[in-house]
Amino acid sequence: MLETAGTPAATLLGVLGLLVGSFLNVVIHRLPRMMELRWAAECAELQSEETASATAAPEAAPFNLMVPRSRCPHCGHQIRWHENIPVLSYLALRGKCSQCATPISARYPAVEFTTAVLFAWCGWHWGLGGEALAWSGFSAALLALACIDWDTTLLPDDITLPLLWAGLCAAGLRLTGTALPDALWGAVGGYLSLWLVYWAFKLITGKEGMGYGDFKLFAALGAWFGWQALVPVILMASVIGAVIGIVIKLKGNLREGGYVPFGPFLALAGLTAMVFGPSAILAAIGL
Known part of the structure; x- marks a missing residue:
């Protein structure tokens, strides 16, 4: 849909990219941990019943891309909605937790901004259509994989x-x-x-x-x-x-x-x- 390509499409997909980038930060942080938990559960299943019962731990709280809600890793402060607006909240908070003033990694807004730029480029180049959405998804996946692999040497x-x-x-x-x-x-x-x-x-x-x-x-x-x-x-x-x-x-x-x-x-x-x-x-x- 090249006839709709240009500034309007770039703007709409850029805003979508900011939201997707915020979610990518969750994926980058939590998916490796989810993989570790899954591997631990699979190892436990391979143990004999006797060994497993002797070393069984209390059932862990749910941990996935949706729960628990985002918190400050230092003080446990639960992130409120107005503290979770892509890029803007980081700037408003001056890069620090509102509760304990611990610095927040600059990579969070960087991922959000980069995703927005990539999505905006797709909208500018392909317009509002299937092509732009497909390549936007491609961009988001590559960005998440790059960050996860850099942190953990894993490509999920x-x-x-x-x-x-x-x-x-x-x-x-x-x-x-x-x-x-x-x-x-x-x-x-x-x-x-x-x-x-x-x-x-x-x-x-x-x-x-x-x-x-x-x-x-x-x-x-x-x-x-x-x-x-x-x-x-x-x-x-x-x-x-x-x-x-x-x-x-x-x-x-x-x-x-x-x-x-x-x-x-x-x-x-x-x-x-x-x-x-x-x-x-x-x-x-x-x-």
């Missing part, structure tokens, strides 16, 4: 697999400009290419160079852009990762084991491909 299946299937469905509905066969082979090629790199590296060095979540994320990018985009996207991710990795190493901020997650760079390459197109990536790096 809860996001990567729906993103992959959404790319195939969007191609089938002609919402992405990618033909369904290209999207299908993009998903296959994305997964297998990194899977082969993983095993080659492991056989040579005896170490794991990346996780299975990276395979699934690259497969999802292949589903959205088609197999033709795999080389530009992986090259862009590698260049970004190398530059940021060198900067982090020079500053002495490498995490334990010297590991830098690859998912955030894949996500950033995917967003770059969305905005500029995969061919522009090759041109930018001189290929």
Whole structure:
């Protein structure tokens, strides 16, 4: 719906992006913890009945994306509605909890603002229609995955697999400009290419160079852009990762084991491909 593209569509989707960004902050913070709780429950189920009963703990309170309500992690102050307005509340509170004055991470408004900008760009470029909504969802998923992977070195299946299937469905509905066969082979090629790199590296060095979540994320990018985009996207991710990795190493901020997650760079390459197109990536790096 290019005829509706422009400022009105950008404004409406930008406002929606602020709200979605606020929810993404919840996802980024809680989903890894939910995964840990799920893994703990699965481990308990594998124990014998006798062992499980001997070590059983009281049933934990519900913890998911909806409950409990957001609280200050320092003093437990429950966030009121007017303290939870995207970006504006952070500015009004001057970046501090209203109860205990503990600083609030600047990443919260950064995620909200970035989501709003991405959604606004989709509205400006595609207008108010299925294409803009599809790519807005794509943007939100990549932003959440990038932050989660940077924090925890995890790329949750809860996001990567729906993103992959959404790319195939969007191609089938002609919402992405990618033909369904290209999207299908993009998903296959994305997964297998990194899977082969993983095993080659492991056989040579005896170490794991990346996780299975990276395979699934690259497969999802292949589903959205088609197999033709795999080389530009992986090259862009590698260049970004190398530059940021060198900067982090020079500053002495490498995490334990010297590991830098690859998912955030894949996500950033995917967003770059969305905005500029995969061919522009090759041109930018001189290929």
